Amino acid sequence: MKFKINSYIKKHLLLLLSFWIPVVLMLGYFIYRKMFPFGNSSLLTVDMGQQYIDFFSFFRNTLLHDPSNFFYSFNKAIGGEMLGEFAYYLLSPFNLLFLFFPGKSITAGVMLVTLLKYGCSGYTFGRLLKKQKVQSGALVPVFATIYSLMGWAIANQLNLLWMDALVFLPLIINALLNLLKKRHGVSYSLWLGLMMISNYYMGYMIALFLVLFFIWVETDRFVSVKHFFKDTALFISQSLLAAGIACLVLLPTLFSLQSSKGEYTTSVIHAKIEYPPLQMLSKLLVGSFDFKQMSTGLPNIFVGSFVLFGFLLFFLNKNVKSKTRIVSLVITAFLILSLCFEPLDLLWHGMQFPVWYPYRFSFVVSFWMIYLAAINYQHSLDVSATKIVLLALIYAGIIFASWMNLKKLSFVSKETLICSTLFATATLTPLLIHPGEAKKNLFNKLLLLLLVVGAEMLTNAVLSLNNISYLSQKEYTEPTAALSSDSRSLKAIDSGLYRTGQTYSRTKNDGINHDLNTGSYFSSALEKSIPDFYGQLGNPDGDNYVTYSNGTLISDSLLGMKYFSTPKEASEITAKDQQHKALTPLTIRPELQQYDQIRDKSLTKLYENPYAATLGYSANSALKNIKLPNNDPVNYQTAWLNAATGTWPTTKYFRSQNFNEVVFQNTDKTVNLTGSLLKKKNKKEPAQVIFKFTPKTNDPYYLTFGPGLEETNVETFTGSHPMYHYGTFRNNVILNVADHSKNTEVTLTAKFKKNSLFLDNFVLYQLDSQLTKEKLKQVKQKSWHVKKINNRYLTGQININNNDQIFATTIPYSKGWQVKIDGKKVPAFKLQNSFIGTNISKGHHTVSMKFTPPYLYTGLLITTLSLLLLAILEVRHYKHFRAK
Incomplete structure (x- = not known):
């Protein structure tokens, strides 16, 4: 057994090193940063902490407890299809590991998956170099x-x-090269198909790059025009077969995108350079990343000085065919232009x-540079003194250009310039030294390069990641524990289908x-109609998020x-729970006093x-044709309730109120507040406006305001306490500011x-709560x-009292829903430009609704046929091979 293990390690040592060196380096950094489970910090930052971690928990819950979530979920805002979400976020095979990390331990799962993806990326790239005989020996784990x-x-x-994408790309490239060599191979279609399933977004970018790579390969191996066209036909047919394999996911996702990301496709393209291209050179330096680079940064193309020098030398390498170098230069120019020219940038991003x-596509540029550098060093690591001087001058130019942009680029500092210079020098030195034929000298040279490369890549990781702040494990676990406890309590109270509002949150997800239907959600694949509805309703919304906070x-x-x-407020927490910090409110809702406290x-x-009504109710047919006001939440909600109860447009629930007193400090006074632009008198001094009113009833009072009062422009208070509300919004919002405050001054x-x-x-508005409750009781009844x-399947009973009624829901409209009344399919229509509604007759009815993702069965058929065709081709090839 020991002999077998030793034999295996010796045979696969290079690939084992390719896997373990990146893992050990990054694990060492994570331990140094005390990431959980090695300390109190975590890998959660930005979208990882605000979005993905919740999706990973959802993935785990779906597989273990409720597989129907895979197709549809009411956890998604007010309900939505989920196959598109899985396709974008959750179909990576690595995600299966999260099944073993429940609750707060999922942050440890994030670390494990991250390390595995680093290791597997190294492994697959090392395997590509070995299989294609581009590199051998110690340079395999180096690259x-x-x-x-x-x-x-x-x-x-x-x-x-x-x-x-980093894991799959070398597998796909290796399979493509084998396909073009042997004129046969199922692995290309399978790997490309699996990439499309794992993440179609990154798969799309890889597919574009494959076209360029195919051109490059065909140029290098050109035999005849006839041979070229045969290879082209093979490449296209096998690529289409890969798309066919992924159709089970791609077709339903494509339909989903038409109502989500597809709605935001850019229609006007400007033929412009997006930034001074020379600034891109600074991204070749060590530590060329910080928080600002996340939002509006430059392309991430750092590949280390060893690769940079090898990439440049490739175009001077006479061992490479001239035509290959020329086409390589053209492709490189195209890729560089893609990194700064708007039309090409848009092309890569769909x-x-x-x-x-x-x-986001810059990973293919880095792959290209690394692969060409590996080819350049294929024959020898020895570089002439003339070329060393040339490389030194080019790198000095990069350092100088970056130094000139020192004040413009936040990630460039004197430290990064010094580190980059030292590593470049340390790399050029062994390249200049020619050890001759002695194996020991060559080994020492390779070992030195490996150490320099490892140190440079680790330094870049440390300097880059140290520029980012992370959530502590406690910041994740405490609100998560409270939310989990609330969820369990509600399920013990009520096992039915309902929505749950929250006035505190960890994230929008x-x-x-x-497993709480909170009405909030954050996703790049959110249907456009949902934020549109939230904006009308008076709640914060954006292109990819909604928050039911108002x-x-x-x-x-x-x-x-x-x-x-x-x-609870800190003063309400008992002594035994004082070890837990009070949760931070998301919003203020004084009107919850109108509801019943149950726990x-x-x-x-x-x-x-x-x-509260349920997700469906009997509404007056006026709701079908009513034109609801735009960007006016008070009148929108009034019209909705009136139309639903058949009292439109006569009943008013909100009445505008005057403030008793308005105090202007360091700003001009105005009588008409709405639409006023207040300016500071003295720009150097602070300015504020104080609004005072004394409610005459115990009704709820609401304040409406537009984007001018978002958190970037103003800081708001109720009395001496912060006025908690979600701070960013693009439409007018409505906020509850008082309730049961009769004869008490509100400031x-x-x-x-x-x-x-x-x-x-x-x-400022007062809501007639008595009249409102009477109408709401009618809807609930x-x-x-x-x-x-x-x-994805709901059923229930409903009584319709009159023939002028319709069956209305607050389930978002989608062609995937099928509605049946008393077992008979009925056509559905869109209500309020958002929800599902159907016509219904007077009487007692059973209404059933079933959701099936559009094109799911079509996609399943195409996937099945594609796999069958792939199997037939493989069997035919095997029989032909046996016959030969």
Whole structure:
């Protein structure tokens, strides 16, 4: 057994090193940074902490507890299809490891998966070099380490779902080269198909790069025009077969994209250079990444000085055919232009500008540079003195250009310039030394290069990642524990289908993490109609997120927000729970006093909304044709309730109120607040406006305001406490500022953060709670008594009292839903440009709804046929081979 192990290690030593060197280097860094489970920090930062970690928990819950989540989930905002979300975020085979990391330990799972992706990237690239005989010996793990720890990988470590591209790309390239050599091979179609399934977004970028790589290979191996066309036909057919294999995922996802990311496709393209191209050179230096680079940065193309020098030398290498070098230069020019020219940049990103993380395709540029450098060093590591001087001058030019941009580029510092110069010098030195034929001298040279390369790549990782802050393990686990506890309590109280509002949160994806239908969500694949609806309703929204933080009695009840979870103030936490820090509120909701408190937990309170409807109700047919107001949440909610109850347009629930007193400090006074632009008198002094009013009733009071009052412009207070509300929004929002405050003065303060403040749609309203509750009770009494079989199949009973009624839901409209009344399929239509509705007759009915992702069965058929065709081709090839 010991002999077999030793024999295996000796045979596969280079690939083992290719895997383990990156893993050990990054593990050492994680331990140094005390990342959990080695300390109190974590790898959670930006989207990893705000988005992906919740998706990983959702993935685990779906596989272990509720597979119907794979197709549809009410945890997604107010409901939405999930196959597109899985295709974008969760189909990586590595994610299966999260099944072994429940609860707070999932942060350790994130570290394990991250390390495995680093290691597997090194392994697959080393395997490519060995199989294609591009490199052998110690240089295999050298290049593998550079590839797995390239600048793109370090910068996008937090985008864990994209790192599969680094693992799959060398496998696909190796399979393509074998396909073109042997004129046969199923592995190319399989690996490319699996990449498309794992992450179609990165797969699309790889597919574009494969076209360039195919051209390069055909140029290098050109025999005849006839041979070229045969290879082209083979390449296209096998690539289409790969797409066919992935159709089970791609077709439903394509339909999903039409209502989500597809809605934001850029229609106007500017033929412009996006930034001074010479600034790109600074990204070749050590530590060329920081937080600012995430949002509007330059492409991440750091590959280390050894590769940079080898890449440059490739174009001077006479051992490489002239035509190959010329085409390589053309492709390189195209790739460089793609990194700064808007039309090409858009092409690589599917005709959409990235929201943060620009130039996401730059990993293929780095692969290209590393692969050409490996070819250059294929024959010898010896470099002439003339070329060394040339390389030194070029690198000095890069250092000088970066130094000139020292004040413009936040990631460039004197330290990074010095480190880069030292590593470049340390790399050039062994290249200049020619050890002759002695194996010992050559071994020493290779060992020195490996040490220099390892040190340079690790230094880049340390300097880059040290520029980013991370969540502590406690910052993740404490609110997560409270949310999990609330979820368990609510399920013990009520096992039905309902939505749950929250006035505290960890992220907008708390719902999918804890199986709570919170109404909030953050995803790049969010359907456009959902944020559009939230914007009309008076809640914060963006292109890829919604937050149900600004509810009212009306919106809570019509949307079926049956329960609410709120954090206790520090003074309310008992002595035995004092070791836990009070949870930070997301928003203020004084009107929850109108609801019934049902649980008093250690850190939270749970309330039940007695006026909440279910997800379906009997509504007046006026709701079908009503034209709802735009960007006016008060009138939108009024019109919705009136149309649903058949009292449109006569009944008013909100009444505008005047402030008793407005105090202007260091700004001009104005009588008409709404639409006023207030400016500082003295720009050097602080300015604020204080609004005072005394409610005459115990009704809820609401304030509406526009984007001029978002958190970048103003700091708001209720009395001496912060006025908690979600700080970023693009439409007018509505906020509950008082309830049960009769004859008690309420003070609202707005402190300027800039020199001016725009009071857009700034109006105070009183809600007639008695009248509102009467109307809401009518809706609740006519609700659909829904029974949730699973997330994609609902059924229940409903009574329709009049013939002028329709069956209305607050389930987002999608062609995937099929509605049946008393077992008969009925056509559905869109209500409020958002929801599903159907016509229905008077009487008692059973209404059933079933969701099937559009094109799912078509995709399954194409995938099955593609795999069958692949199997037939393999069998034919095997028979032909046996016959020969």
